[in-house]
Amino acid sequence: MRPFYIYLLLFCSLISFGQEADYRISAISPELLKNANAVYRLDEMKIHLNSSRDMRSTFKQVVTVLNELGNKHANMSVHYDKERKVKSIEAYVYDSNGKELERIKRKDFQDVSAVDGFSLYVDDRRLYYNYTPVQYPYTLEFSYEVETSDTGLFPSWYFLPGYTASVEKSIYSVSYGNESLKPIVKEHHLEGIEVTRTETPGITSFTARNIPAVKKESLSPSFRKIAPKVAIRLPKFHFKGYDAAIDSWDDLGVWIHNHLLKEQTELPEHTKTEIRGLMKGVTDPLEKAKIVYDYVQENTRYISVQIGIGGFKPISAMEVDRVKYGDCKGLSNYAKALLSVVGVDAYYVHVQAGPDKVDFEEDFADLVQGNHAILAIPYNDMYYWVDCTSQVHPFGFVGDFTDDRKVLVVKPDGGEIVKTVSYLNKENHQHTRARLSLNAQGGIQAEVSIQTRGTQYDNHFKIEDDTPEEIDKHYKEYWGNINNLKLESYSFKNDQDSVLFEENVTLIAENYASNSGERILFTPNAFNRNDYVPNRHRTRKLPFEIQRGYMDEDEFEIVLPEGYSIEAMPSPVKVETEFGHYLTELIHEEESGTILYKRSLFIKQGDYSKEKYKAYRAFRKQVAANDNAKIVLIRSKT
Numbered sequence: 001m002r003p004f005y006i007y008l009l010l011f012c013s014l015i016s017f018g019q020e021a022d023y024r025i026s027a028i029s030p031e032l033l034k035n036a037n038a039v040y041r042l043d044e045m046k047i048h049l050n051s052s053r054d055m056r057s058t059f060k061q062v063v064t065v066l067n068e069l070g071n072k073h074a075n076m077s078v079h080y081d082k083e084r085k086v087k088s089i090e091a092y093v094y095d096s097n098g099k100e101l102e103r104i105k106r107k108d109f110q111d112v113s114a115v116d117g118f119s120l121y122v123d124d125r126r127l128y129y130n131y132t133p134v135q136y137p138y139t140l141e142f143s144y145e146v147e148t149s150d151t152g153l154f155p156s157w158y159f160l161p162g163y164t165a166s167v168e169k170s171i172y173s174v175s176y177g178n179e180s181l182k183p184i185v186k187e188h189h190l191e192g193i194e195v196t197r198t199e200t201p202g203i204t205s206f207t208a209r210n211i212p213a214v215k216k217e218s219l220s221p222s223f224r225k226i227a228p229k230v231a232i233r234l235p236k237f238h239f240k241g242y243d244a245a246i247d248s249w250d251d252l253g254v255w256i257h258n259h260l261l262k263e264q265t266e267l268p269e270h271t272k273t274e275i276r277g278l279m280k281g282v283t284d285p286l287e288k289a290k291i292v293y294d295y296v297q298e299n300t301r302y303i304s305v306q307i308g309i310g311g312f313k314p315i316s317a318m319e320v321d322r323v324k325y326g327d328c329k330g331l332s333n334y335a336k337a338l339l340s341v342v343g344v345d346a347y348y349v350h351v352q353a354g355p356d357k358v359d360f361e362e363d364f365a366d367l368v369q370g371n372h373a374i375l376a377i378p379y380n381d382m383y384y385w386v387d388c389t390s391q392v393h394p395f396g397f398v399g400d401f402t403d404d405r406k407v408l409v410v411k412p413d414g415g416e417i418v419k420t421v422s423y424l425n426k427e428n429h430q431h432t433r434a435r436l437s438l439n440a441q442g443g444i445q446a447e448v449s450i451q452t453r454g455t456q457y458d459n460h461f462k463i464e465d466d467t468p469e470e471i472d473k474h475y476k477e478y479w480g481n482i483n484n485l486k487l488e489s490y491s492f493k494n495d496q497d498s499v500l501f502e503e504n505v506t507l508i509a510e511n512y513a514s515n516s517g518e519r520i521l522f523t524p525n526a527f528n529r530n531d532y533v534p535n536r537h538r539t540r541k542l543p544f545e546i547q548r549g550y551m552d553e554d555e556f557e558i559v560l561p562e563g564y565s566i567e568a569m570p571s572p573v574k575v576e577t578e579f580g581h582y583l584t585e586l587i588h589e590e591e592s593g594t595i596l597y598k599r600s601l602f603i604k605q606g607d608y609s610k611e612k613y614k615a616y617r618a619f620r621k622q623v624a625a626n627d628n629a630k631i632v633l634i635r636s637k638t
Contacts, residue, residue, distance in 0.1 A: 023041065023139045025064060025096045028041075028168070032167075032210065033166070034166075035213040036070075036164055036166045037165065037213075038074075039168065040161060041169070042061065042169050043061050045057065045058075049181045052234065052238050055148050057147075059143060060142070060143040061142050062141045063140050064137055065138055066136065071133065075142075076091050076109075076130075081123045083150045085146060086144060089106050089127055090106060090143060093131060096137050102131075104129055109128060110128050112125065114305075127144075150238065151234055151239070153367055155368050156188075157230050158228070159172075159206075160193075160214065160228055163214055167208065167209075169208070169209050170206075170209075171206070175203040176202055181236075186230065186232075186361070187229075187230050188230065189229065193208055193211050194211070196208075211228070214541070214542070217540060217544070218544070221545050225358075231361070239312075249414075249415040252367070253414045254412075254413065256312070256348075256415070259313075260312055260314070263316075264313070264337075265317050266316065267338070268318060271321050275342060289344050292342065296331060297391050297392075300320065301391070302328070302391065303325050303326065314373070315330035317333055317337035320333070320334040328372050331388040332373040346375045346376065349409050351373070351374055351420065352370055352405065352407075353371055353402045354371070356547075357547060360406045360407055365415070372401075372402065374387045385398050387402060398421065399423075400548065402420055403420055403421055404422035406418070423548060424548055425604055427454040428453070428454035428455045428456050428548055428551065429452070429551045430450065430456045430550070431451045431452075431554075432448065432451075432552070433448070433449045433555050434446055434447065434526070435447050436556055436557070436558050438512070438558060438561055440520070441515070442520060443512060444526070445506075447504075448503075449502065450502070450505075451503075453499060455548055460503065463503070472487055475507070481523070481529050482507075483509065484509050485507055485508075487507050488507060519632055519633060519635075521632055521633075522631055522633075523630050524558055525597065525627050527554070529627045530601060530627050531627065531628070543610050544612075544613050545607045546603060548605050549605035550602075551600075552599070558595040559593060560594065560595065564636060565633065565634060565636050566631065566634075567632045569632075577619050579603065579608075580601070582600070582619070585598045
């Protein structure tokens, strides 16, 4: 019996040790509190592979939330489906002294559909609990255990979860029953942190300690670009009923095509007949593609579903045609099926979408990369990129959601990493013209025309569908430098073929200029002032990036009030830097009593070292100062 008592004693000791974990805020190193809204006391994931069809994961996270901004780190949620089962789940909440405030049992978690109200996703569910803090700081301890037959998804492990969060201890380990299950590991940005990698027969593990928070600075890179992390994948795995052996993106492309896409493109005959009928007299493949795109926009609606929900296999085209809705996977596959009916090739594409550009890693083929699906249509030795989820964007225009990044194009004979269309620098163009009449009381009447292309088009064109009240509010905010602004009329022209949006606005405003005795002071740049100056950082820690760049060109004709002449006018400005340029010119036409104000601002896309930040900030200060420069008029003596 002695071994039993020894085992019991050890077991009780382990329980006691777990209960005595010190969650007091006073136990946190001051270095980890600096710049932090939350401190991860423990962030742990342990994965055990019994076979390529049997994986068990245990997760435990202990987070001390220091203030309201840290609440986003207090996440208690886990997804499950018919392949992924939640075996256990619980949570505890502690106060600043480490005293237990609340225990949250499995029965307390909400069990809801992952996509509520949409019958196509009935197998996908989520357990979650929303904790409402009653005090700060507090500590949340959250743990769960899941088992699954899907072994194709190993999300990257981030040793630091984001800006303004620090970590006391982070553990990530994968154990496996035999060498054939040994995962492939790729490390990212581990230099500079305290991390230990351990490789023993049957286990690969990483342990990191005492990682201070990184403060987000103006124009900081996307955190994913600098975060310390490891990516892990299995060369042989099982996913949603299919086995796979993957060494490259080419392999993965073939597998996705053959197992996830191949049998999903069948359509009902009446839809085939309808789509063929729309092509009468049309022979050009690109024109056919535009017609199909319009058809999908008009006949379906998009529902937002994370790409992993429902697996990576899209809902069949037949089902989308029946219910008239789908997620990015379903709508892309549906459009691809319709294009096939009319003889147009199109390829299914996985992309990491979002405002931050994130590339697929060319040397690391896995299912985890990508959160969105679009189409690539080959035409004249180039690809037209089409986002089938948009109800409003022109054909072939994807905006800043999926532009300028490496993506996986899935073809029948393999996968290919390709870069999407880029909207960079002068392609993101805005041209503003105006005729502005200034009266002796300082009021103005103006006619303004704004033309936008590229991502600037994306920022403007949606206004055409706004209500009059929303349009009025928009311009009062857009020209916030003009007090007492009143719109008299407006019209819009959206040239979707050229991806060019034009706004024509007439307005009046009292007291735009300042009267001072016999003088009038006013800013000639009435309609495109750029006051942006990035924050000052005494000791900049991070590089900075300008993701896309843009070009603004302005021409304003200013009609001066009768009886006034120019006393002072800003000199021409010409600033050339590696970050772009800024040019202004004012031309006084005495005969017509007008001033022509010309301005050009070019901001250049690029990644820049922290040492150059001060120079960039100085450039933007010059722009802001000169955009606010004033002209002084004086009443003529009679």
